[in-house]
Amino acid sequence: MSIFTRTYWxxxxxxxxxxxxxxxCALLVALTIATTLYIPLPNNxxxxxxxxxxxxxxxLCGPVAALGVGxxxxxxxxxxxxxxxxxxxxxxxxxxxxxIYALGFYNQKxxxxxxxxxxxxxNIVCNIGLNSLWNSMLMGKAFVVFLAGSATKNLLLWPIExxxxxxxxxxx
Numbered sequence: 001m002s003i004f005t006r007t008y009w010x011x012x013x014x015x016x017x018x019x020x021x022x023x024x025c026a027l028l029v030a031l032t033i034a035t036t037l038y039i040p041l042p043n044n045x046x047x048x049x050x051x052x053x054x055x056x057x058x059x060l061c062g063p064v065a066a067l068g069v070g071x072x073x074x075x076x077x078x079x080x081x082x083x084x085x086x087x088x089x090x091x092x093x094x095x096x097x098x099x100i101y102a103l104g105f106y107n108q109k110x111x112x113x114x115x116x117x118x119x120x121x122x123n124i125v126c127n128i129g130l131n132s133l134w135n136s137m138l139m140g141k142a143f144v145v146f147l148a149g150s151a152t153k154n155l156l157l158w159p160i161e162x163x164x165x166x167x168x169x170x171x172x
Contacts, residue, residue: 001107001108003063003103008107009063009064011062011107012062012063012064012065012102012106012107013062013064015060015061015062015064015065016064016065021060021061021065022061022065024057024060024061025057025060025061025065025069028053028054028056028057028060029053029057029069029072029073029076031053032050032053032054032057032073032077033073033076033077033080033081035049035050035053051097051119051122051161051165052164052165052168054070054073054094054097054098054101055101055105055118055119055165055169056168056169056172057069057073057098057101058098058099058100058101058102058104058105058106059101059102059105059106059110060106061102061106062102062106062107063099063102063103063106065102066095066098066099066101066102066106067095067098067099069098070091070094070095070096070097070098070099071091071094071095073094073098074090074091074093074094074095075091077094078090087134087138089130089133089134089137090131090134092130093126093127093130093131093134096125096126096130097122097126097127100118100121100122100125100126101118101122103118104117104118104121105118110169112162112166115162115165115166115169116158116162119158119161119162119165120158123154123155123157123158123161124154127150127154128147128150128151128154129147131146131150132146132147132150135150
């Protein structure tokens, strides 16, 4: 079903009424927060492992609920494990990330190319673009400084992340 149809968005809105879907999303939000493991790297870079539960949650709840789910994920994640001062830009990044996953996976046949393309879009738009912008604003360094390091990290990790997502999606 295409994201450009009225039926797609009507179905996505209906997900907000499903207790079963909301409960599953709540469990995946909790899993995302509980498994917020990361490897710190220089220049304020981190390797996170929470992308798979975010993608699964987005696939279940759809794009309408994804924005709220992303907001809740980020706020609760910050409260559970604060890493520095709170900055709303990172909340926007989480919301956009979950929205992109929802647009890529909700009511769609999950294929390896779909996973690879969706993850690449998330990496470029959110992880490289938005996070470099927020880091630049917060730390007063040039945007390009963060962009270069983030692009290198995200493009190197992309095939590994896709492989992990393929394995998890096949298990689910």
